[in-house]
Amino acid sequence: MLNRLRFLLPLFLLTACVQQGAAPRPQAxxxxxxVSAADPRAAxxxxxxxxxxxxxxxxxxATMVALTVVEPQSSGIGxxxxxxxHDARSGRVSSFDGREKAPDAAGPTWFFxxxxxxxxxxxxxxxxKSVGVPGNLRMMELAHERHGKLRWAQxxxxxxxxxRDGFVMTPRLREALIDTKHIEPTxxxxxxxxxxxxxxxPVGSIIRNPELADLLTRVARRGPDYxxxxxxxxxxxxxxxxxxxxSLMTKGDxxxxxxxxxxxxxxxxxxxxxxxxxxxxxxxxxxxxxxxQLERFDMAALGPRNPTTWHLFGESMRLAYADRDAYLADPxxxxxxxxxxxxxxYLASRSSLIxxxxxxxxxxxxxxxxxxxxxxxxxxxxPSTSHMVAVDAAGNVASLTSxxxxxxxxxxxxxxxxxxxxxxxxSLAPEQNGAPVVNRVEGGKRPxxxxxxxxxxxxxxxxxxxxxxxxxxxxxxxxxxxxxxxxDWGMSAEAAVALPSMYLRGSRLLVxxxxxxxxxxxxxxxxxxxxxxxxxxxxxxxxxxxxxxxRGAADPRSxxxxxxx
Numbered sequence: 400m401l402n403r404l405r406f407l408l409p410l411f412l413l414t415a416c417v418q419q420g421a422a423p424r425p426q427a428x429x430x431x432x433x434v435s436a437a438d439p440r441a442a443x444x445x446x447x448x449x450x451x452x453x454x455x456x457x458x459x460x461a462t463m464v465a466l467t468v469v470e471p472q473s474s475g476i477g478x479x480x481x482x483x484x485h486d487a488r489s490g491r492v493s494s495f496d497g498r499e500k501a502p503d504a505a506g507p508t509w510f511f512x513x514x515x516x517x518x519x520x521x522x523x524x525x526x527x528k529s530v531g532v533p534g535n536l537r538m539m540e541l542a543h544e545r546h547g548k549l550r551w552a553q554x555x556x557x558x559x560x561x562x563r564d565g566f567v568m569t570p571r572l573r574e575a576l577i578d579t580k581h582i583e584p585t586x587x588x589x590x591x592x593x594x595x596x597x598x599x600x601p602v603g604s605i606i607r608n609p610e611l612a613d614l615l616t617r618v619a620r621r622g623p624d625y626x627x628x629x630x631x632x633x634x635x636x637x638x639x640x641x642x643x644x645x646s647l648m649t650k651g652d653x654x655x656x657x658x659x660x661x662x663x664x665x666x667x668x669x670x671x672x673x674x675x676x677x678x679x680x681x682x683x684x685x686x687x688x689x690x691x692q693l694e695r696f697d698m699a700a701l702g703p704r705n706p707t708t709w710h711l712f713g714e715s716m717r718l719a720y721a722d723r724d725a726y727l728a729d730p731x732x733x734x735x736x737x738x739x740x741x742x743x744x745y746l747a748s749r750s751s752l753i754x755x756x757x758x759x760x761x762x763x764x765x766x767x768x769x770x771x772x773x774x775x776x777x778x779x780x781x782p783s784t785s786h787m788v789a790v791d792a793a794g795n796v797a798s799l800t801s802x803x804x805x806x807x808x809x810x811x812x813x814x815x816x817x818x819x820x821x822x823x824x825x826s827l828a829p830e831q832n833g834a835p836v837v838n839r840v841e842g843g844k845r846p847x848x849x850x851x852x853x854x855x856x857x858x859x860x861x862x863x864x865x866x867x868x869x870x871x872x873x874x875x876x877x878x879x880x881x882x883x884x885x886x887d888w889g890m891s892a893e894a895a896v897a898l899p900s901m902y903l904r905g906s907r908l909l910v911x912x913x914x915x916x917x918x919x920x921x922x923x924x925x926x927x928x929x930x931x932x933x934x935x936x937x938x939x940x941x942x943x944x945x946x947x948x949x950r951g952a953a954d955p956r957s958x959x960x961x962x963x964x
Contacts, residue, residue: 429606432964433951435940436787439960441465444557445789449964457804458789459797460539464558466785467628469566471574471817474785478803479534481676482542482851487794492674494663498845499821504647507829509775509840517827525581526644527822529809540623555861562612565605571958573602583812611815627653638813640854655671656901668743672856681850684740688719689879692750698887706922707755713908714753717762720903729845733818745945758927786944788869792948797856798852851878869938873902892943892952900935909933
């Protein structure tokens, strides 16, 4: 009985934290470190590493591995991610690219059907062709080499214990299993998540994943090369090449994968430096554009409940997303005008298109300095993913976003973990109006992402905020919203994280249904906006430094928590 209670107690605590409203929950605060993650068990894994003397990077990486176990529907070693890191001693900000890549055999018609036309997005997801070469473990290796303190193997121990000893089925995981139809019903999946009656196990069930525990134990002992060149690589390739819509991935594709340290992208908003992940992420440039285009408006005086605030936010988002769709892609394949996209003069010219009392009739991409005119096309990103933030007692900060793309990725599992469907983040149609799109499929290319791990520096140069989110292309809008909340409205990170969201989907602006933002819809429509209410939810995680004290923040609409060291 006591053993059963030991497993169930985290569920009771977790369920009590999941709220449909936007009321902030108590913050974790201390002069030492903090971890914020989308699952309490993963956050505890990161805190354990901090207490063992690990760095912020160590804690974030251990959290990511633990999420493979307890939040398999969203992220993990079967996918990829981006990490933005602040080094307290040097003050340097760095960023690491662990984005998945297409097999070398992939090409523009990768997602074409027998009729010679691009598949519908939902058709492209299930099976092998949607799977990109996973990048998270290589990114973990690179970041650990640069900023780790503990041994490699030590970072895996919390996740190994969770997989071996078991964890509690949560409401969010159970709901995802019920709602997702493309999961391959392998014996592994059936034994793990389903009862003898064929139904998803109830909330509170203990889930043990010995297959994943064995894999993590071997990777911990042998290192990442084992994952990319040993038996796990063979198993992965066999899985994707024998699945429905079989891939042409080879062991060579895995063996040649490399994570990259890339130049972070830093913009400025009201004397705060906003640093994030550059291409192939579209996060940093688009967040920077949304904010800078709003800088000429007195957002502080307008406040969060003014319809003009959200009208301006929506208009700025429309402009920034248009540029995103036109120019952002893998910089190893496409010349991305990063400097031009965040150029203050260019963004001032874009901002001049925004009126506080009427909606722009149409929006198209601009021509930033250094740009070559290209064809805009949106990709099919969907809401999923997971973000985590870790800060250690020395003041090092790690902001990490990890994903397998859609819920349960491709639906394929191997060695106890789910494989991504990241290649559907490419534009499935390689051309539009006869012209090539920048984010088309190409061999070895990394698809564009909206993941936006971000670190915000106060005017005095100290770290003020680290933040990121889940939710596909909504991530960018969520992160920008939090920064406005903290910088303009003087909110705590926890209060800013809890704000309702607005997001652009095609030509429509969506606002959080059931939130205090929904009653503003008629006024937004009066200004000409194509605005509707929709269930957007939220899964943000953050940490802020106030008066020398670090405080963690987690979205009250999620199962996430923030834990002090």
